[in-house]
Amino acid sequence: MALDYTLAPISPDTADVLRAGGGERYIADTNPGYPCRQCLLDAEVGEVLLLVSHDPFTIDSPYRARSPIFLHEQPCTPAATSARLPEQLTSRQLSVRAFDGNAMMVDAAVIDGADLDALLQRFFDDSSTVEVHVHNATRGCWATSVVR
Ligand SMILES: [Zn+2]
Numbered sequence: 001m002a003l004d005y006t007l008a009p010i011s012p013d014t015a016d017v018l019r020a021g022g023g024e025r026y027i028a029d030t031n032p033g034y035p036c037r038q039c040l041l042d043a044e045v046g047e048v049l050l051l052v053s054h055d056p057f058t059i060d061s062p063y064r065a066r067s068p069i070f071l072h073e074q075p076c077t078p079a080a081t082s083a084r085l086p087e088q089l090t091s092r093q094l095s096v097r098a099f100d101g102n103a104m105m106v107d108a109a110v111i112d113g114a115d116l117d118a119l120l121q122r123f124f125d126d127s128s129t130v131e132v133h134v135h136n137a138t139r140g141c142w143a144t145s146v147v148r
Contacts, residue, residue: 061103
């Protein structure tokens with residue numbers, strides 16, 4: 001069953017720019033534990049990642065900020081964006097923030113990832129919500145944006 005909204009993870013072009021800029025290099029020593037934000041998969045043990053800083057906002061607002069994210073060091077396959085929510089999201093505690101067209105916050109919640117689908121549907125029921133940002137609740141990493 002397709003999702004009622006569309007995941008908008010980091011674009012491959014943006015990911016490649018961040019890779020080229022370098023970052024802190026990590027070798028995954030546990031799985032899960034190193035969630036890549038391009039393929040939306042947790043790295044397998046032994047895979048190499050870069051920890052970089054990414055700004056998911058496209059316009060300025062008081063909420064605009066960069067977040068830490070992991071990327072596979074080598075370009076990886078972009079995640080499917082409308083088929084299903086990845087386990088990387090549904091298995092973690094999440095901070096979920098809804099924004100309007102001016103990048104002002106409409107609503108926000110901290111949830112168990114298993115409840116993400118229901119929360120996204122509720123946030124998008126509000127016609128002022130144009131984009132939702134999903135972050136890991138504990139470490140604050142941006143995971144993906146979600147659009148209608
Ligand atoms: Zn990846």
